[in-house]
Amino acid sequence: MILIHWRDNFTARQNDAAMNEKNIRAILRKANLRCTRGRVDVLQVLLESPDPTTHEDLHKKLQGTGINRVTVYRVLETLQKSGIVHRVEAGDRIWRFAVCGRMHPGHCHPHFICRQCGKIECLKEFPMPDMPSVAKDYTVEEQEMYLRGICPNCASKIKNLKCK
Amino acid sequence: MILIHWRDNFTARQNDAAMNEKNIRAILRKANLRCTRGRVDVLQVLLESPDPTTHEDLHKKLQGTGINRVTVYRVLETLQKSGIVHRVEAGDRIWRFAVCGRMHPGHCHPHFICRQCGKIECLKEFPMPDMPSVAKDYTVEEQEMYLRGICPNCASKIKNLKCK
DNA sequence: TGTTAATATGCAACAGAGTTGCATATGTAT
DNA sequence: ATACATATGCAACTCTGTTGCATATTAACA
Numbered sequence: 001m002i003l004i005h006w007r008d009n010f011t012a013r014q015n016d017a018a019m020n021e022k023n024i025r026a027i028l029r030k031a032n033l034r035c036t037r038g039r040v041d042v043l044q045v046l047l048e049s050p051d052p053t054t055h056e057d058l059h060k061k062l063q064g065t066g067i068n069r070v071t072v073y074r075v076l077e078t079l080q081k082s083g084i085v086h087r088v089e090a091g092d093r094i095w096r097f098a099v100c101g102r103m104h105p106g107h108c109h110p111h112f113i114c115r116q117c118g119k120i121e122c123l124k125e126f127p128m129p130d131m132p133s134v135a136k137d138y139t140v141e142e143q144e145m146y147l148r149g150i151c152p153n154c155a156s157k158i159k160n161l162k163c164k
Numbered sequence: 165m166i167l168i169h170w171r172d173n174f175t176a177r178q179n180d181a182a183m184n185e186k187n188i189r190a191i192l193r194k195a196n197l198r199c200t201r202g203r204v205d206v207l208q209v210l211l212e213s214p215d216p217t218t219h220e221d222l223h224k225k226l227q228g229t230g231i232n233r234v235t236v237y238r239v240l241e242t243l244q245k246s247g248i249v250h251r252v253e254a255g256d257r258i259w260r261f262a263v264c265g266r267m268h269p270g271h272c273h274p275h276f277i278c279r280q281c282g283k284i285e286c287l288k289e290f291p292m293p294d295m296p297s298v299a300k301d302y303t304v305e306e307q308e309m310y311l312r313g314i315c316p317n318c319a320s321k322i323k324n325l326k327c328k
Numbered sequence: 329t330g331t332t333a334a335t336a337t338g339c340a341a342c343a344g345a346g347t348t349g350c351a352t353a354t355g356t357a358t
Numbered sequence: 359a360t361a362c363a364t365a366t367g368c369a370a371c372t373c374t375g376t377t378g379c380a381t382a383t384t385a386a387c388a
Contacts, residue, residue: 034355036365055345068367073346075365089253093375094345112302123302129293137316138276138287146308152301198384200336219374232338237375239336257346258374 020044031082038067042075043084043099052088052096052111052120089146090120098122107144114151116158121151184208195246202231206239207248207263216252216260216275216284253310254284262286271308278315280322285315 024043025035033039045061046053059072076097079085086107088096101108101124110123128143150158188207189199197203209225210217223236240261243249250271252260265272265288274287292307314322 034363034365036355038366066367070347070368071366078365087255089255091251091253093257112304115305129295131293131311137319138311139314139319140276140311141279141313142311144310144312147295147302147304147306148308149305150303155301155303198334198336200384202337230338234339234376235337242336 020047027084031084033078033082036075037065038071038075039079041065041067042072043079046079046085046097046099049098050121052090052098052122054094054096056094058097088120088122089144090118091146092118096120107142110145110147112147112149112151114154115148116150116154119151119153123147184211191248195248197242197246200239201229202235202239203243205229205231206236207243210243210249210261210263213262214285216254216262216286218258218260220258222261252284252286253308254282255310256282260284271306274309274311276311276313276315278318279312280314280318283315283317287311 021040021044024040024047027043028035028039041062042058045058049057055069055072055076058076059067059069062072076085076087076095080087080097084100085097086100088098088111090096090113101122107128109128110126112121112123113119128145131140131143185204185208188204188211191207192199192203205226206222209222213221219233219236219240222240223231223233226236240249240251240259244251244261248264249261250264252262252275254260254277265286271292273292274290276285276287277283292309295304295307
């Protein structure tokens with residue numbers, strides 16, 4: 001499918017802009033969304049971002065395009081609703097967005113929040129744990145998991161300090 | 165008439181409250197916190213609340229005490245930091261707080277958010293799933309899980325509608 | 329019981345991330 | 359090319375949570 005295809009290309013970092021835009025448009029069309037300038041740009045930045053991204057970061061990265069800050073909000077809302085991106089809660093009341101993986105709308109992996117540096121990551125390589133065996137009365141449609149602790153970068157820094 | 169009736173109820177309630185206050189003070193002392201009026205009151209309301217509670221709700225419930233709104237924020241922050249209550253992210257940028265269970269600081273159970281009615285619940289009877297097998301580079305200290313879908317109440321309402 | 333130091337609280341003001349309303353622009357189907 | 363649905367820019371707003379400072383309060387101690 002198209003989604004998997006463009007992710008592979010992206011991962012290999014061999015895409016050119018035109019090819020990428022083509023794929024981005026395909027994603028939007030698949031979701032029955034218009035391929036507006038704002039949406040293409042936002043989605044491109046998100047695809048290039050390793051980590052979940054805030055409205056503000058997106059706005060900054062796209063300031064050359066003249067996109068309005070409110071439009072960033074609206075685009076992200078639309079993309080989220082259509083299942084293309086997922087929203088991440090970091091506990092600081094700032095929403096962050098990241099592209100969903102593997103045809104999965106919503107969260108399909110845990111997220112890690114470092115209490116030291118504040119970095120927030122999608123743990124894409126790790127599966128969401130099995131749904132807890134909740135009572136049958138609850139209809140569980142989505143599952144989010146957040147892990148908090150020390151990220152590898154901070155851990156190695158702390159380790160280095162200890163070695164001194 | 166009404167006043168006397170209320171007073172009788174109040175007296176009975178007062179006895180329960182006194183016992184409860186004793187326990188509350190013990191909790192606070194255990195955490196090396198002062199047993200201030202605000203803290204006792206807030207903790208009491210939280211202990212009586214089946215669901216995670218917002219600052220605003222707490223402030224409303226305690227308006228007879230004259231507690232300042234800012235103090236509600238501060239008390240909750242203090243209680244959270246000391247591990248007595250945990251904070252719940254519902255995705256609406258409003259924090260909710262609930263008492264931690266069973267000597268466990270932080271999250272020790274999943275939370276359920278109903279997309280229909282917005283109700284947010286601690287699923288206390290259900291254990292947090294096993295920590296996902298994240299790479300060893302990550303030091304996982306805390307784990308939060310949120311389940312989203314339809315709560316039993318809304319599910320039965322929808323069912324009733326269907327039966328008509 | 330009184331004293332005192334640490335810290336909790338009330339108050340007023342503020343910050344900022346996200347939202348709203350409306351006029352205009354734009355994408356796309358025909 | 360036209361038309362319609364909706365995306366966007368702009369200005370203003372909302373509201374949840376935070377800050378700073380003066381005063382009140384708790385609890386340890388003598």
